[in-house]
Amino acid sequence: MGEPKLLMEGVTYEVADRLLLDRVELTVDPGESAAVVGPSGSGKSTLLGCALGLVRPHAGSVRVAGVDIVRMRQRALERHRSRHIGMVFQFGELLPELTPVENVALAALLGGVKASDAYERAEGLLKELGVPYSAVPTSRLSGGERQRTAFARALVNQPGLLLADEPTGALDARTRDQVAELMFSLPHRWGCALVVVTHDPRVADQADQCFELHDAALAQRAKDGRA
Template identity: 55%
Template sequence: MPLHVQGLDYEVGGRKLLVGLELMVRTGESVAVMGPSGSGKSSLLSLILGLVPADAGNLLVAGTDISVLKGGKLARWRQRHIGMVFQFGELLPELTPVENVALPALIAGTGRVAAFDRARSLLSGLGVPVDGAFTADLSGGERQRAAVARALMGEPSLLLADEPTGALDEQAREHVADVLFRVPGESGCGLLVVTHDAAVAARADRVLHLVQGRLVGASERGAA
């Protein structure tokens, strides 16, 4: 299973953001998490990435509890099993799309030819130009699709996306959402998307809402 969160507690500045939170994302499944600003959605992603420690609970990514991994072991596990798509892509504008997508693999020690071949294949499959353009010259939608390609470079077990369409116009948003929600079925990973956009969330197999530190379904939210 790509992700299994059990009894997760997280407190910041005396405020409990997450309380006994439970979450599963299965292979081939997409899950969207919604909630108001400050509810803890981005904190949840940071915890899953191992960027901040939880106060209690277990965070199993691809079957391993990352809360017990430290330093280089954590970095290697994250690199191997988690892909991340940020709201603004976080690409280097002075590099070509192929260079941006290949970069994580090159850092991990993959040979240049193999890394660039896979980067070109991913970009072509997502409709992003691979020749004759710098990343700065791409449209917003193309840059975000390139960010998806980069996140898939390591064939992750789990793909995370933090407001992946938040900075796009409507047409680009639809195209990026089309690409993103195809990924679990085509790549065999789990997808967890944090978003404010109900139309984007509705594409997921399941939609959960972060309410008072816990994730609840639509029916539970209505009863709360």
């Protein structure tokens, strides 16, 4: 299976004298998915921020693709992030005036891929993920199509680690189920590791591992919701 794509050890973070993460441990291997649930304000997005390198913990290590990103300088961290991490947000965070292909290709171009390859990758990913090729602006897509486009954008640079922050939170039940099915198929299809933060236990229960963040501690959670 190889080394973990994400290995968090002893991660501790506090803000304004409030402890959000207390010696958190999390390992996600290639081809594996993990979901993190917990009440609002419990620190779930902070946990993702640590994995993404946007939040530097006060203690502990965060190894992404074998490298501890906590100790990296900013420029090196940005390069490592673009090569090894893909991110999907609740509302997609796509540029609404661009087409789906342009949105996905832009991420590849920013990652240093030449234009012809960037657009070829974008078109292939959108086709594979079920987004109909279209010249219309992304703003005219359905909610499910926008999230599929967001996943294509996150995958275009072939990252080893895929992070998703409430990716189904703004979707209706039918579209949520479709997007969740796609999302949890990606680690097996692409060999990446997936970490999903969600409020929805129906989504979380589809992950290979499920954790609950409560009182700054991350604990294994059974699929029926029991810790």
